[in-house]
Structures are given as C-alpha cells and as structure tokens.
Amino acid sequence: MSTNRRDFLKLAGAAAAAITSAAAAHAGVPASSVAKFDDEYDVVIIGSGFAGMACALKAGQAGKKVLILEKMPTVGGNSAICGGNVACPVNPVQAAQGIKDSKELFIADCLKDGLGINYPNLLGTIADRCNDTIKMVVDCGCEFVPNKMLFEAGHSVPRSYEIKAGTGSGYIIPMHNELKKLPNVKIMTRAKFDDFILDENGRVVGVTYRKGYRFDSKLQ
C-alpha cells in the first residue's frame, strides 16, 4: 500500500455538518492541529457507489462545489457489480399490471426479511422516494426492461425493476457520465479518506485523505 502524504480538505463553513454518532466514536483530527488546508469544498463525499453518486448529482446540480473521494482506481464500488434490480413499491408499472402494493406491505416485507433490525422510518423513506429515484436514474440514461416487474425473494408482490444492463453498471456508467458534465463536481480515484477534522465543538469541518492509494490484495 502506498502511503503518500495526507492532504487536508476543508468544508465550506455553511455546509459543516454536526458530528454524527458514527463520527463521534472516531477520534478525529483536531482542526487546531491543521496548519493549512489543501482545498475547500461545499460537499465532500466518501465513495462513488450509488449513494455517493446520487449525492454528488443532487449537490452538483444545486450548484455546490463537490468532491468525491474514491479509494479504488475506478468508480462504482459494490454498486457497479451488484445485480441492479431495484425494489420500488407502488410504482406505475405495477399499476398498469393491476399489482396491488402498499408502503405498509413493503415495510412489513423488509422487516420480516431483515429479521426486524431495519429502521422502519428509513424503509418508509425508501417507499416514499423510490419513484423519484427511478426518475432520477432514468433522467441520467439508465434503462430498465420495459413493462417488467420482478417478483424477488422476500417480497409479497412483484415490485422490482430489472436493469437492462444486467448489473449495477447500468446505473453507475450513466450516472458517472452525468457527473462528468458538471464542472463543479470533481471525482478523485485512488484517494482514500482517512479521518474527520473536528472543530472544538466536535463538528466536522474537513477530512484527511491519502492520494495514490493502492488496495493491498494480500488483505483478501
């Protein structure tokens, strides 16, 4: 693993996020120990899978200066290699095929399959926003198998769109192409997030990362 010098990125003041409990468990780097920041962004995103790319797209389209740090040499993460079928309760294809579905049924299915450890409020957010998400990826150029709903394990009714490409690359490639059109969004590969930089109140004001990161295949 190459361990090039660490770079320090500053989050623009307005976007500095209150520290989350996950981050709180992390010791973090005190901002007072950082002599100089190398760059400043409104939004710094760690990882270029579905979550990171969707976040970058929304923030970039809102005019924010965005950076994605991706530790691997290519973008996409697990998202690029996954099956790519996406469950979306109460969607127009179901309606056209007379498939009866509901937010409540989707949440019940996920809780059963997830042995009750899921967060019901987040499942509700998925149900409420999935049609917007489908529109967002279609607007990027993603293509689904037309008029098809997959009946996947754990679901009580057919409710999953099938991506034409057959893998998650069917989202990642068009989303990446869309991001390349935004001059205010930068993607850095082989850039590994290391730590949060915290102010005296424990708020995240920046991050440290390593350039030129090489995944150590011996870790497998």
Ligand SMILES: Cc1cc2nc3c(=O)[nH]c(=O)nc-3n(C[C@H](O)[C@H](O)[C@H](O)COP(=O)(O)OP(=O)(O)OC[C@H]3O[C@@H](n4cnc5c(N)ncnc54)[C@H](O)[C@@H]3O)c2cc1C
């Ligand atoms: C084989 C397989 C098949 C699947 N099939 C389906 C399916 O059909 N339908 C479905 O809904 N879900 C499926 N899933 C689950 C789905 O792929 C994941 O839930 C989803 O991809 C997670 O997206 P993400 O953006 O959160 O994470 P990821 O896509 O994993 O992205 C995280 C990114 O962060 C990067 N990263 C991590 N640490 C750092 C760091 N310190 N610094 C910089 N970068 C970092 C990683 O390299 C990676 O690129 C499947 C998963 C797998 C593995």
